[in-house]
Amino acid sequence: MSKAKLPQYDYDIIIIGGGPAGYTAGLYAARAGLKTLLVEGASTVSQITITDLIENYPGIPEGINGFDLMQLFKNQALKFGLETLAKDVSAIKNNAFSPAIWDITVGDKSFKTLSVIAATGAQWRKLGVPGEEEFAGKGVSYCATCDGPFYKNKDVVVVGGGDTAIQEALFLTHFAKKVIVVHRRDRLRAAGILQKRAFAEKKIEFAWKANLTEVVGRDFVTGIKIADVESGKLSEIPAEGVFIFVGRIPHTNLFHVLLKLDAGAYIITDDNMRTSAAGIFAAGDCRAKQFRQVITAAGDGANAAFSAELYVGDMKGQSY
Ligand code: NAP
Numbered sequence: 001m002s003k004a005k006l007p008q009y010d011y012d013i014i015i016i017g018g019g020p021a022g023y024t025a026g027l028y029a030a031r032a033g034l035k036t037l038l039v040e041g042a043s044t045v046s047q048i049t050i051t052d053l054i055e056n057y058p059g060i061p062e063g064i065n066g067f068d069l070m071q072l073f074k075n076q077a078l079k080f081g082l083e084t085l086a087k088d089v090s091a092i093k094n095n096a097f098s099p100a101i102w103d104i105t106v107g108d109k110s111f112k113t114l115s116v117i118a119a120t121g122a123q124w125r126k127l128g129v130p131g132e133e134e135f136a137g138k139g140v141s142y143c144a145t146c147d148g149p150f151y152k153n154k155d156v157v158v159v160g161g162g163d164t165a166i167q168e169a170l171f172l173t174h175f176a177k178k179v180i181v182v183h184r185r186d187r188l189r190a191a192g193i194l195q196k197r198a199f200a201e202k203k204i205e206f207a208w209k210a211n212l213t214e215v216v217g218r219d220f221v222t223g224i225k226i227a228d229v230e231s232g233k234l235s236e237i238p239a240e241g242v243f244i245f246v247g248r249i250p251h252t253n254l255f256h257v258l259l260k261l262d263a264g265a266y267i268i269t270d271d272n273m274r275t276s277a278a279g280i281f282a283a284g285d286c287r288a289k290q291f292r293q294v295i296t297a298a299g300d301g302a303n304a305a306f307s308a309e310l311y312v313g314d315m316k317g318q319s320y
Pocket of ligand 1: 056127159160161162163164165184185188189211245246247248290291292293
């Protein structure tokens with residue numbers, strides 16, 4: 001479609017999501033001179049902002065707090081003219097009069113854009129066991145950085161065996177008297193270096209092949225019940241804090257009808273971040289992929305912005 005045939009629109013690119021993928025896409029798109037709006041959810045925060053320490057982001061050997069790293073991403077993108085809006089997107093649909101335009105509803109406003117980058121991230125998965133919801137904020141937590149300092153000299157439980165669970169278990173040893181990692185298998189999924197540190201840490205103990213079946217307490221958590229995976233035998237672990245890190249669920253509700261998703265509801269893309277819908281790209285944790293890191297999210301963001309730039313140029317009848 002040539003430029004002459006394009007109807008009025010507000011933006012070349014609208015990015016949905018304010019994490020590392022979204023802000024990197026924003027940096028690249030704004031710096032490329034594209035009129036770009038980044039809408040970051042008012043009701044959710046990027047998971048990275050509640051991560052205590054990132055020590056594997058290249059170029060920052062001393063490590064950095066997730067919130068501080070995100071501020072650096074943001075300031076760099078704003079410097080190049082990225083526009084931002086802190087509101088939740090409630091709908092995305094093809095414009096009724098032009099298939100080249102996507103209508104994005106944000107609060108009581110609607111914006112027309114040539115392309116969209118979904119960088120909506122993911123949220124912590126819940127176990128769905130009795131007591132989990134009841135004691136949320138009263139001993140049950142999904143954020144060690146936020147709540148760890150409340151557990152000075154107390155016993156806490158960490159559920160899960162992935163990178164997050166082990167990294168956060170290590171972090172919790174700065175406060176807790178004892179950290180018991182409850183994992184459903186007899187080996188961890190976490191990276192070797194984290195495993196090595198956890199096994200060397202005297203404050204960390206493991207409850208292997210165990211499923212948490214109930215969080216117990218009165219006003220606050222007093223412990224958990226676990227069941228042996230093989231025998232089903234029940235036992236109780238006394239603890240005042242229960243930190244649950246059993247993976248994530250992608251924020252892709254907006255895209256269920258529009259895009260092809262995998263079995264876990266992650267958005268399927270090609271290597272260039274193109275989704276199943278022309279003009280919609282996806283980047284970061286909401287995308288189906290093997291490895292979810294700040295660096296991979298940032299890489300996705302750069303790729304998505306470049307693909308969107310090519311797409312928008314094509315729509316305007318400009319070759320790259
Ligand atoms: P994850 O890798 O999906 O691990 C989830 C853990 O929870 C697994 O050990 C899994 O057990 C367990 N689990 C899942 N559902 C469960 C259930 N219903 N009951 C009991 N246990 C359950 O998730 P993650 O640790 O949050 O990591 C997500 C991604 O972020 C990964 O790609 C990871 O590499 C990355 N990450 C990286 C870093 C870092 O490099 N510093 C830090 C944090 C996260 P099984 O092992 O038995 O499946």
